[in-house]
Amino acid sequence: MAAVEVIRILIVLLAVVSVNEAFRLRARFPRPQRQELGQHAKRHICRYCIYETRTIRQKANHFNFQTNRTFLQRYLIARKNWKVGGPIFFYTGNEGDITWFANNTGLMWDSAKEFGAMLVFAEHRYYGKSLPFGTKSYKGPQYLGYLTSEQALADFAILINHLKDTIPGASDSPVIAIGGSYGGMLAAWIRMKYPNIVAGALAASAPILQFTGLTPCEKFYQIVTKDFYKAGGEACVNSVKKTWNTVKEYGKTASGRKKLTSIFKLCSPLKTKENVTQLEYWLSETWVNLAMVDYPYPASFLEPLPGWPIKVVCKYLQNETLEDDKLLQAIANAVGVYYNNSGHAKCFNTSQQAVSFLGDEGWSFQACTEMVMPLCSDGVNDMFTESKWDFKEYSLDCQQSLGVTPLEYWAEILYGGKKIRSHSNIVFSNGELDPWSGGGVTQNLTDSLIAVLIEDGAHHLDLRHKNPLDPPSVVQARKLEKFYMAQWIKEYHEMRKKNVHYRVSNKKANGKFKKISVL
Ligand SMILES: *[C@@H]1O[C@H](CO)[C@@H](O)[C@H](O)[C@H]1NC(C)=O
Ligand SMILES: *[C@@H]1O[C@H](CO)[C@@H](O)[C@H](O)[C@H]1NC(C)=O
Ligand SMILES: *[C@@H]1O[C@H](CO)[C@@H](O)[C@H](O)[C@H]1NC(C)=O
Ligand SMILES: *[C@@H]1O[C@H](CO)[C@@H](O)[C@H](O)[C@H]1NC(C)=O
Ligand SMILES: *[C@@H]1O[C@H](CO)[C@@H](O)[C@H](O)[C@H]1NC(C)=O
Ligand SMILES: *[C@@H]1O[C@H](CO)[C@@H](O)[C@H](O)[C@H]1NC(C)=O
Ligand SMILES: *[C@@H]1O[C@H](CO)[C@@H](O)[C@H](O)[C@H]1NC(C)=O
Numbered sequence: 001m002a003a004v005e006v007i008r009i010l011i012v013l014l015a016v017v018s019v020n021e022a023f024r025l026r027a028r029f030p031r032p033q034r035q036e037l038g039q040h041a042k043r044h045i046c047r048y049c050i051y052e053t054r055t056i057r058q059k060a061n062h063f064n065f066q067t068n069r070t071f072l073q074r075y076l077i078a079r080k081n082w083k084v085g086g087p088i089f090f091y092t093g094n095e096g097d098i099t100w101f102a103n104n105t106g107l108m109w110d111s112a113k114e115f116g117a118m119l120v121f122a123e124h125r126y127y128g129k130s131l132p133f134g135t136k137s138y139k140g141p142q143y144l145g146y147l148t149s150e151q152a153l154a155d156f157a158i159l160i161n162h163l164k165d166t167i168p169g170a171s172d173s174p175v176i177a178i179g180g181s182y183g184g185m186l187a188a189w190i191r192m193k194y195p196n197i198v199a200g201a202l203a204a205s206a207p208i209l210q211f212t213g214l215t216p217c218e219k220f221y222q223i224v225t226k227d228f229y230k231a232g233g234e235a236c237v238n239s240v241k242k243t244w245n246t247v248k249e250y251g252k253t254a255s256g257r258k259k260l261t262s263i264f265k266l267c268s269p270l271k272t273k274e275n276v277t278q279l280e281y282w283l284s285e286t287w288v289n290l291a292m293v294d295y296p297y298p299a300s301f302l303e304p305l306p307g308w309p310i311k312v313v314c315k316y317l318q319n320e321t322l323e324d325d326k327l328l329q330a331i332a333n334a335v336g337v338y339y340n341n342s343g344h345a346k347c348f349n350t351s352q353q354a355v356s357f358l359g360d361e362g363w364s365f366q367a368c369t370e371m372v373m374p375l376c377s378d379g380v381n382d383m384f385t386e387s388k389w390d391f392k393e394y395s396l397d398c399q400q401s402l403g404v405t406p407l408e409y410w411a412e413i414l415y416g417g418k419k420i421r422s423h424s425n426i427v428f429s430n431g432e433l434d435p436w437s438g439g440g441v442t443q444n445l446t447d448s449l450i451a452v453l454i455e456d457g458a459h460h461l462d463l464r465h466k467n468p469l470d471p472p473s474v475v476q477a478r479k480l481e482k483f484y485m486a487q488w489i490k491e492y493h494e495m496r497k498k499n500v501h502y503r504v505s506n507k508k509a510n511g512k513f514k515k516i517s518v519l
Pocket of ligand 7: 443452
C-alpha cells in the first residue's frame, strides 16, 4: 500500500518535472524555423537589402594553439552609401542565418545614407553557413565546444580589423556595433570587450541581466501576461489561464485526447501523455512568441501576422464563462491567428515549434553551457502553469541531452552582470511589451550607458524598418539612438585628431612639470 503510494507520488513528480523542464527550455529568442527558410525568404524580400556575400577564414579556436583548424565565416556587406571615413555599422549576428537578420534590421538600411555608413552583417559561428566543422559541427561537444560567445566576439573583432585593413579608406572608420536579442547582447559585449575596435554599441532588446540572481525568473512570463491583459483585458488572460487544467483533464483519457486532436485540428493524433504535454508547450510557446512579435503593423518576423496580433487573438477570448469544448475551441481559433493567418493551414503540428533543427541545437548548446537564463512561472501572477526554476535539474537535463554541464554564473563573471558602470558608449533599448525586457538594462547607468524604453515596443521593434504605423515611442527611440551614434562617431574622430601621446619632462618650468606632446 505504502509502496504503491510512493510510486504514485513518484510518477506524479516525474510528470511535473518533465513539464517544468520543457517549459523552461522552450522559451528562447525568436528565430525562423530552419525548414521554413525558403518560405520565409519569399515573405521577406527586402527591397533595400542589397548586399554582397563574402567569407573570411577564422581560427576555430582563438584562445589556444592546440589546433590549426580554420573555417569560413560568412558576412554580408553593403557599401552603396558609404563615404570614405564614414562609420561601419556592424551587425553582431545572432543564433541563426545572417540573411534573416539582415532582412529584419531595417534601421541599419534606413540610416545608412544619413550616416554615410557601410553596413556589415556578420554571421555567428555554428549558424547559417558558418559551420566550423561542416556537417559534423553539431556532433557532440568535441565539435560544438568552440560555440561560445567569446569565440564569436573574437571572430567579429578579427573581421572588423580585416575590413579596416583591406578596404581602402576604412582604416579611419569608427565602428558601431548593432544587434538585437542575443545579437544585442553581443553588441554590448563587443564594446565592453574590444573598446579598441568598436566605438559604441546599440544593444536592442538585449537581456544581459537575464542571468542567475540578476533578474527574478518570474518576470518574463509576467510580461507576456501583462501584454495579454493590456490588449484583451482580464477575460483574455483568464481564458488562457483556464486552458491548462482543461487540457490536462482531457489529456487523461483516450477519448479526451481524441477530442483535443479534433478541436485543435492537429496533424497527428495525440496518443500519449507526452503528446499532451507537447500540446501544452506548443500553446505556451505560441503565447510567448506573440508577445515577442506584437508589432503595430502586419509583419512576418516569425509567422505572417496581422498588426497588434495579441489584440486579434484576444478577440476570440472575451467570454470568460466558456468551459470545456467551447473554451478549447476558442483557444484553437486564437492560436489560428498565429499559425493560420494565411488561411492555408490544413492542420496544426505541435512539434513544429519544438523539434530540434540545426539553429535550435546550437542555441540549446549555448543555453546548456554559458547562456543559463533562468525563467519560471507561478501560475498566479501570470497566465501559465506553475513551473519552478531548478538549476540542478536543468543541469542534469543538459548533461543527458547534450553531454555538457552548464556554468550557472559564468556569463556574469565574464561580462560583469550589473557591475558595468566602468564601460561606456552603449545604448540599451527595450520595448516594454517584450518579455525579454525584464532582463534588460532599463535604467541609465552613466551618461554614456543609456537606457531607452519604448512604451509600445515588442522585441527590438526599433531595429525594424520605419513604418507609417510606428507608435511615437519608437520614432522617438530611433531619434535618440541616432543621436548617440552620431556622438560616438564625432568623439572617435576628435580622439583620432588628438591622437597624441604625452610625456612629462623631468625639467620643471615655473616650478611645474612640463607636459610635452609627442606625435
Ligand atoms: C533576404 O532578402 C533577400 C532579398 O533582399 C532574399 O534574397 C533573401 O532570401 C532573404 N533572406 C531571408 C532569410 O529571408
Ligand atoms: C600548424 O601548422 C604549422 C604549419 O603548417 C605546423 O607546422 C604545425 O605543426 C601545425 N600545428 C598543429 C597543432 O596542427
Ligand atoms: C507522441 O508521442 C510519441 C512518443 O511518446 C512520439 O513518438 C510521437 O511523435 C508523438 N506525436 C506527436 C504528435 O507529438
Ligand atoms: C458566453 O458563453 C456562454 C456559454 O457558452 C454563453 O451562454 C453566453 O451567451 C456567452 N456570452 C457572450 C457575451 O457571448
Ligand atoms: C485555416 O483557415 C482557413 C480559412 O479560415 C480554414 O478553412 C482552415 O480550417 C484553417 N485551418 C486550421 C488548421 O484551423
Ligand atoms: C510536424 O513537424 C515536424 C517538424 O517540422 C515534421 O518533422 C513532421 O513531419 C510534421 N508532421 C506532420 C504530420 O506534418
Ligand atoms: C536616459 O537618458 C536619456 C538622455 O538624458 C533620456 O532621454 C532617457 O529617457 C533616459 N532613460 C531612462 C530609462 O530614464
